[in-house]
Amino acid sequence: MSAVISRIISYLANFLAVLIVIPCHEFAHAFAAVKNGDMTPKYAGRYTLNPFAHFDLLGLAMMILVRFGWAKPVPVNPNNFRNYKKGCIEVSIAGVIANLILAFLFCPLAMLSVRVFNTGLPDTMKRFLYYLPQSLFYLNVGLFVFNLLPLYPLDGFRLYDALTTHHGKFYFFLKRYSLYILLGILLLGYVASYISAPWLDIIGLARNLVAMPIEKFWSLFI
Secondary structure (H helix, E strand, C coil): CCHHHHHHHHHHHHHHHHHHHHHHHHHHHHHHHHHCCCCHHHHCCCCCCCHHHCECHHHHHHHHHHCCCCECCCCCCHHHCCCHHHHHHHHHHHHHHHHHHHHHHHHHHHHHHHHHHHCCCCHHHHHHHHHHHHHHHHHHHHHHHHHCCCCCCCHHHHHHHHHCCCCCHHHHHHHHHHHHHHHHHHHHHHHHHHHCCHHHCHHHHHHHHHHHHHHHHHHCCC
8 A cells, every 4th residue: 555545544534533532522611611500602502512513624624634733612601600610620621531531432442453454354444444543542642631731721721720729920921921832842742753752742751651551451351
């Protein structure tokens, strides 16, 4: 199989994984908000697993092509929460919890996917059936790690915001410079891949730390 066809199959598998994973992440935020008394996500049409309700077209294209992108944030009004602090905490962590659960569920499929190459299926089908479970697992782990970074406007920052009662200098530093820090982290990841220096890839290292115990658990049964 040519490298071009293999790359196309990889992009297609990643596209389908994104269509599954991102709506689950965003719906989890909406579900947590509604559960805490805020109907804003319902009124905005975001209380759904329909992927087209959540995607920003440019963010979707970026996520498929370069593995980094974004969806439209779910609109939430914390003033509607029955318990403001509890609601803010639950909404901020709902998306990453959904990703962690999905990563756990897709991990055995990813581990079993290597066996598809021992079957008599066409080569293109083998590649697709390998890439899709791999994308589903690692995309969820990656989103879990990435969104927990305490950088504005990621979920990790919103969790930090919800847990702090006094916004000091560090809070405002993060709110002002998070974009530059985030770009620096992402740039280090790309540099690390080109110069074979995995220790520079902060997201990759954290992703492996999260993936490892999940894989070890499922390896007891597979």
